[in-house]
Amino acid sequence: MTDPLTIAGTTLASRLFVGTAGYPNQQMLLDCLETSGTELVTVSIRRISLEGYAESLVDLLEGRYRLLPNTAGCVTARDAILTAELAREALQTDWVKLELIGDRETLYPDVEQLVHAADQLVRSGFTVLPYCNEDPVACQKLADVGCAAVMPLGSLIGSGGGIANPAAIELVCSRSPVPVVLDAGIGTASDAALAMELGCDAVLVNTAIAKSHDPQRMAAAMRAGVEAGRLARLAGRIPKRRFAEPSSPQLGLVST
Amino acid sequence: MTERATMIRLRINGVEDEVGASTLAELLKHQGIDLQARFLAVAINGAVIRRADWLAHPLSPGDEVEIVRPLQGG
Numbered sequence: 001m002t003d004p005l006t007i008a009g010t011t012l013a014s015r016l017f018v019g020t021a022g023y024p025n026q027q028m029l030l031d032c033l034e035t036s037g038t039e040l041v042t043v044s045i046r047r048i049s050l051e052g053y054a055e056s057l058v059d060l061l062e063g064r065y066r067l068l069p070n071t072a073g074c075v076t077a078r079d080a081i082l083t084a085e086l087a088r089e090a091l092q093t094d095w096v097k098l099e100l101i102g103d104r105e106t107l108y109p110d111v112e113q114l115v116h117a118a119d120q121l122v123r124s125g126f127t128v129l130p131y132c133n134e135d136p137v138a139c140q141k142l143a144d145v146g147c148a149a150v151m152p153l154g155s156l157i158g159s160g161g162g163i164a165n166p167a168a169i170e171l172v173c174s175r176s177p178v179p180v181v182l183d184a185g186i187g188t189a190s191d192a193a194l195a196m197e198l199g200c201d202a203v204l205v206n207t208a209i210a211k212s213h214d215p216q217r218m219a220a221a222m223r224a225g226v227e228a229g230r231l232a233r234l235a236g237r238i239p240k241r242r243f244a245e246p247s248s249p250q251l252g253l254v255s256t
Numbered sequence: 257m258t259e260r261a262t263m264i265r266l267r268i269n270g271v272e273d274e275v276g277a278s279t280l281a282e283l284l285k286h287q288g289i290d291l292q293a294r295f296l297a298v299a300i301n302g303a304v305i306r307r308a309d310w311l312a313h314p315l316s317p318g319d320e321v322e323i324v325r326p327l328q329g330g
Binding site: 019020022029043044045047048057067069070072078083085089090091157158204206207 | 294
């Protein structure tokens with residue numbers, strides 16, 4: 001395996017994580033996950049419908065992908081912690097994508113509650129991957145309490161806005177003692193490539209694939225985008241210059 | 257001779273209901289849930305009840321029960 005990603009001692013060959021929400025149908029979801037080459041997918045934890053318990057999505061995913069349950073929609077540390085504990089029980093995994101929402105319109109994280117909840121969960125033995133803002137101070141606090149990675153947003157969840165603040169993401173990446181997973185707002189393949197070029201270790205994409213016109217093709221595009229961005233990062237780009245520098249030799253030009 | 261369980265008032269997944277169940281396992285059966293079903297988790301009054309304890313865990317009036325499973329999510 002070349003250039004593997006390691007989070008909490010677990011090695012992953014793919015730097016593209018994929019969410020499972022909003023696909024046109026279940027078969028399309030499965031096809032997209034396959035095409036994306038992902039090894040890690042997110043799921044939510046919700047009350048069962050009391051009209052009857054039907055076969056779950058997880059039956060189809062389990063064993064083929066690492067499942068990362070999220071605490072999506074939680075607005076208090078108490079609810080997020082309970083959701084994480086229920087997820088651990090239901091899926092028999094210590095891994096959790098911790099989401100603590102501070103604002104229902106923007107779905108921006110409540111950083112104060114997030115750090116507190118992350119601290120509690122780490123102490124309870126969880127491997128915490130927090131969805132957070134693109135603030136290097138917040139990311140450092142999350143790493144300090146023991147999070148296994150940090151997951152700063154590129155732009156608002158589901159917005160397709162791309163990377164609104166590339167300088168901030170680059171700063172987070174350059175200082176983070178833990179892997180950085182760009183999570184939220186990716187709209188197309190170039191956004192994923194940019195995230196990797198800025199130094200992210202992985203990206204998490206959901207809506208950009210699920211709601212594109214051709215989700216399976218977009219899954220392929222995201223796979224290629226993440227790989228391209230990562231290769232470019234490892235290759236070491238040329239610096240940006242203010243002035244032109246001709247690439248062709250200047251001697252021997254005809255009619256000089 | 258079977259003894260009918262007393263009806264108790266519970267809050268199940270946010271909905272008030274009266275059920276004739278005295279243990280968590282009885283409640284789950286009453287809700288049509290297969291006790292062998294995988295990928296399920298239950299909490300009562302904010303505390304997760306492990307599967308091994310479902311059979312014996314007693315219910316009290318006013319208990320708030322959450323029965324959850326994984327679903328699509330980003």
